Amino acid sequence: MVAPVDTSAGGGGSAAPGRGPSRRSWTAWLVVAPFLAYVGTFLLYPTALVLAGAFQDDDGAFTLATLATLTEGVYLQAFLRSVQLSALTALLGAVLGALLSWAVASGKPEGVTRKVVLAASGVLAQFGGVPLAFAFLATVGFQGLVTRFLADTFGVDLFATGAWLFELPGLTLVYTFFQIPLMVIVFLPAVDGLRPQWREATESLGGSGWTYWRHVGGPILLPAFLGSALLLFANAFSAYATAAALVSQGSPIVPLQIRGFLTGEVLLGQENLGKALGLGMIVVVGVTMGLYALLQRRFARWQ
Amino acid sequence: MAVTREPVKPKRRNGNGGVLRAVVLVVLGAYFALPLVAMAEFSTRSANGTRSLQSWSGIVTDPDLVAAIWVSVQLALLSSLLVLALLVPTMAWIRLRLPALRRPVEFLCLLPVAIPAIVLVVGMAPLYAWVDYFLGDSPLTLALAYAVLVLPFAYRSLDAGLSAIDLKTLAEAARGLGAGWGTVLLRIVVPNIRTALISAALLSVALVLGEFTIASLLNFDTLQVRVNLIGKRDAGVSIAVSLLCLLFAFALLLLLSSAGSRRRRATAEEG
Numbered sequence: 001m002v003a004p005v006d007t008s009a010g011g012g013g014s015a016a017p018g019r020g021p022s023r024r025s026w027t028a029w030l031v032v033a034p035f036l037a038y039v040g041t042f043l044l045y046p047t048a049l050v051l052a053g054a055f056q057d058d059d060g061a062f063t064l065a066t067l068a069t070l071t072e073g074v075y076l077q078a079f080l081r082s083v084q085l086s087a088l089t090a091l092l093g094a095v096l097g098a099l100l101s102w103a104v105a106s107g108k109p110e111g112v113t114r115k116v117v118l119a120a121s122g123v124l125a126q127f128g129g130v131p132l133a134f135a136f137l138a139t140v141g142f143q144g145l146v147t148r149f150l151a152d153t154f155g156v157d158l159f160a161t162g163a164w165l166f167e168l169p170g171l172t173l174v175y176t177f178f179q180i181p182l183m184v185i186v187f188l189p190a191v192d193g194l195r196p197q198w199r200e201a202t203e204s205l206g207g208s209g210w211t212y213w214r215h216v217g218g219p220i221l222l223p224a225f226l227g228s229a230l231l232l233f234a235n236a237f238s239a240y241a242t243a244a245a246l247v248s249q250g251s252p253i254v255p256l257q258i259r260g261f262l263t264g265e266v267l268l269g270q271e272n273l274g275k276a277l278g279l280g281m282i283v284v285v286g287v288t289m290g291l292y293a294l295l296q297r298r299f300a301r302w303q
Numbered sequence: 304m305a306v307t308r309e310p311v312k313p314k315r316r317n318g319n320g321g322v323l324r325a326v327v328l329v330v331l332g333a334y335f336a337l338p339l340v341a342m343a344e345f346s347t348r349s350a351n352g353t354r355s356l357q358s359w360s361g362i363v364t365d366p367d368l369v370a371a372i373w374v375s376v377q378l379a380l381l382s383s384l385l386v387l388a389l390l391v392p393t394m395a396w397i398r399l400r401l402p403a404l405r406r407p408v409e410f411l412c413l414l415p416v417a418i419p420a421i422v423l424v425v426g427m428a429p430l431y432a433w434v435d436y437f438l439g440d441s442p443l444t445l446a447l448a449y450a451v452l453v454l455p456f457a458y459r460s461l462d463a464g465l466s467a468i469d470l471k472t473l474a475e476a477a478r479g480l481g482a483g484w485g486t487v488l489l490r491i492v493v494p495n496i497r498t499a500l501i502s503a504a505l506l507s508v509a510l511v512l513g514e515f516t517i518a519s520l521l522n523f524d525t526l527q528v529r530v531n532l533i534g535k536r537d538a539g540v541s542i543a544v545s546l547l548c549l550l551f552a553f554a555l556l557l558l559l560s561s562a563g564s565r566r567r568r569a570t571a572e573e574g
Contacts, residue, residue, distance in 0.1 A: 028396070028400045028401055029401070031392060031393070031396040031400075031484075032393050032396060032397065032401065032404065032408075034389060034393075035389045035390070035393040035408070038389055038447075038450070039411050039451075039454075041430070042427075042430070042447055042448060042450070042451050043411070043414060043415065043418075043423075043451050043454075044411075045426070045430065046423055046425075046426025046427045046430055047414075047418055047422075047423070047426055048426070049425075049426040049429060049430075050422055050425050050426045053425075096331065099327050099331075100327060100328075100331050102324075102327075103323075103324045103327040103328050103331075106320065106324055107324070113328070115557065115560050115561070116557075118556075118560055119553055119556035119557040119559075119560055120335065120553060122509075122552075122556040122559075123509075123549055123552040123553045123556060124335070124549075126509070126510065126513075127509045127510060127512070127513035127548075127549075127552040128513065128549070129513045129514070129515045129516075129527060130513075130515045130527045130530055130531050130545065131513070131527075131530070131544075131545035131546070131548045131549050132338075134342070134530070134534060134538070134541050134542045134545040135338035135339065135341070135342050135542075135545060135546075135549075136338060137345075137534075137538060137542065138338065138341040138342040138344070138345035138346070138538075138542045139337060139338045139341035139342075141538075143345070143538075144341060144345070145337075145340070145341035145344050145345065146337070146341065177335070177338070180331070180335075181335075209320070234416075234417075237419070238419035238420070238421070240419070240420060240421040240515075240516045241513075241514075241515035241516050241527070244515070244516075244519070244531075245515070245531050245534070248535075255419065255421045258421050258422070258425060259421070259520065261425075262424065262425065262428065262520045263520070274425055275425055275426075278421075278422035278425045278426075281419050281421070281422050282417070282418055282419070282422055285417055285418070285419060286417045289416060289417045
């Protein structure tokens with residue numbers, strides 16, 4: 001594929017005189033065609049299938065009944081539990097992650113601490129998945145290190161109240177383990193953006209550390225903090241691998257409900273219900289990400 | 304109230320901040336190290352209460368696990384090559400010739416962030432019936448789905464790399480000297496965004512090696528699917544592999560951050 005040699009000084013943009021603009025743009029589009037074809041097939045088409053399926057009955061006719069099913073019984077429960085889990089772990093992750101970001105940002109910019117914390121955060125936030133579930137089995141599972149230590153030393157039975165690790169409380173604990181690192185990744189740039197001069201200005205006007213955070217640092221970081229918390233919410237809401245590896249029976253949250261539809265544990269005639277659940281997830285995550293983008297833009301003004 | 308201007312103040316405050324900083328780092332550091340230590344402890348247990356490396360040697364003596372690791376490694380390489388082959392020419396071309404497409408393409412590339420993988424797999428299940436039909440049911444066809452998952456990561460690092468160079472001037476100079484579009488791409492663009500390419504590839508590799516959702520629900524036997532399966536009968540081996548995965552991803556990302564800081568230093572010297 002060879003594009004016509006551009007002899008005009010301007011380079012791209014509008015067509016050069018003497019050459020048909022339609023031919024030019026046609027060739028130009030040919031280069032991006034493979035990308036568009038691929039994204040169309042493997043991203044847009046599957047998404048469209050989910051969206052369309054949510055509005056269809058088993059014969060392919062339009063219906064709102066499938067979506068209506070989401071507002072009742074186990075499905076509504078699963079959505080509520082997913083929101084609760086995501087909100088709680090987003091809050092915990094945001095606060096603790098912000099503290100960790102501050103601790104990292106006040107260290108040396110090229111220091112070892114920073115490098116190690118960032119690499120570890122990347123691993124735990126994005127590539128953990130199944131390994132995280134096993135990490136917690138090794139720690140607070142029935143035969144875990146902490147479980148055994150508490151039982152041998154203090155006679156405390158971690159599982160006295162039931163198999164909490166494989167239910168919502170366990171998911172909350174494990175999710176926090178990838179939420180804090182994600183907060184560090186997305187919030188650290190904002191903390192790094194605080195100029196030391198602002199602090200010096202506060203101090204030369206007689207302000208204390210508290211005054212600085214209350215009137216300068218805090219308000220500047222607030223949009224980024226809220227935005228990051230939203231991102232954490234979306235992240236927990238979308239997460240599947242860790243929960244799937246930890247919870248093999250029952251489907252307390254929406255992603256696990258969808259698993260039930262895909263592995264055929266559900267009655268026939270309800271195939272589109274999985275797609276309706278998918279649509280529900282896209283709406284929740286989409287709205288969250290939209291708000292995130294808005295806050296992100298507001299925060300960009302400070303940089 | 305009088306304004307005090309004593310220069311002693313910052314020093315004392317730094318002292319307090321330093322203590323708090325140390326406390327945060329130690330407490331959270333311990334919180335994150337504990338499960339890793341527990342994994343090391345658990346995976347070296349043996350039946351009679353002594354230490355043994357049985358679980359660790361179990362990794363290489365399980366032919367299914369070795370096969371799954373190999374599949375995942377191939378997938379990681381294929382997926383990063385695929386995403387780079389799709390994105391690099393497209394993004395470079397858009398900057399040179401089709402600036403109007405920049406926003407739409409950015410939107411498409413970041414779209415997978417808003418669509419949970421578990422939802423994507425619902426739509427991909429029927430699609431993979433066709434992929435099976437045309438390409439066979441090799442697990443390597445998963446690379447097609449994985450390139451979607453790594454799209455946002457690859458886009459962000461390539462975008463940063465392309466923004467750092469004056470692509471238009473470079474391309475015009477090369478074209479003026481008679482270079483074709485292919486030459487511009489391979490000999491001008493690629494060498495100039497080397498670090499961005501490496502970071503996009505490393506991120507893709509780490510993501511694919513850790514991917515579970517799509518592989519397990521489309522019934523392909525990859526590393527994480529196998530780890531989860533083994534965990535049902537032999538927790539020791541699964542925990543050993545899990546620890547290995549986390550450490551490997553950690554090493555990849557450390558490599559990435561040192562590549563990044565080398566780039567920063569290089570730009571600083573030029574500037």
